[in-house]
Amino acid sequence: MARALFDRDEVIDKSIELFWQHGFSASSMQQVVQATGLQPGSIYLAFGNKEGLFREALERYGRKSLAWIRDVLDGAPSIGEGICRIFEENIQASMKQNYCSCFLVKTQLELAAEGNDLHELAAAKLGEVEALFCSYLEKEFEKERSEQRAVSIMFHIFGMRVYGYQPDSADRIRQGLRTGLPWLPWS
Template sequence: MAKMQFQRDQVLEQSANLFWRVGYNATSMQQVFKHTGLKPGSVYLAFGNKEALFKESLSHYAEVSKAGITKSLDAAESVELGICEILDGMVSQSAASDYCSCFLVKSQLELSDEPNLQSFVSEQLQQIEQLYAGYLQAKYGEQDAKAKACCIMLHIFGIRVYSYHQGSELAMRQALRTGLAWLPWHGLSH
């Protein structure tokens, strides 16, 4: 049996980047081989098929995202201020010239006609929502924390889909302050 001779996380990141930029449906396995530098046998042996590679790449992306959220919220002065900083950072990201939305959000929108894959994407997004709810629960209780986490996710979708249009960065920040008025926006420099 052939031995895998590559860094799995690196291949997952490369594959995620490809699926993210091109989309699941438009990505061919030939593109995967070229983008990762792996031979077909290595990819199929390690991941099985395109769908399995996509799922593992998306899951890897979600795990990195959750780790980043956790790190930000743990380092923040308060959970609420940490959420403000995360959302403000997303608005700033949307202004970058190479901005490409969010892999999870783009996949959720693209895969509406593929229930199995869309369900998998939804599970990843629900885990992120549950992460926010878990942090908020200590202060707000379970039900209110869940509602607030859902509201945060709605705003994240809005930022990621609306993205940056000339002059909209300030408008997006103002909309966040209006839509999430319970957060301490006064603690940010913007």
């Protein structure tokens, strides 16, 4: 059996960039080949098909997102301050001209009508993000309040991610967050 002569994570990262910009449906196999530098046979052998590669891209993006959230929350003086930092970093990212929103949110929006396995995977990954926020909030609040606040955080993240880049919108986004999440320690 032939052995893969490429860095799997690097290929998946390149695929994330492609799928993030164009979505699953609009990314052709020719674009996948060009983005990854692999021949079609290598892609099919390693990932099964474009859907298999997309699935691994969603999984990797989800893991990296969870790790980033943990790092920010673990490094913050309080859970609330960490959440504020996460929102601020998302605001800063959304102000860039090449802003691409969130890969998981974009996947959910793109594939919502189809309701396929990829849509369900993106929804599950977003559920993991919500559960992570809830687990951290439970360090400071009771379970029911933590669950409600985690849902509220996700609504605001979705809103920010869909709202996207608009010149001079950072202050409006910050004000919307402060109004919608008054329990956070905004500075």
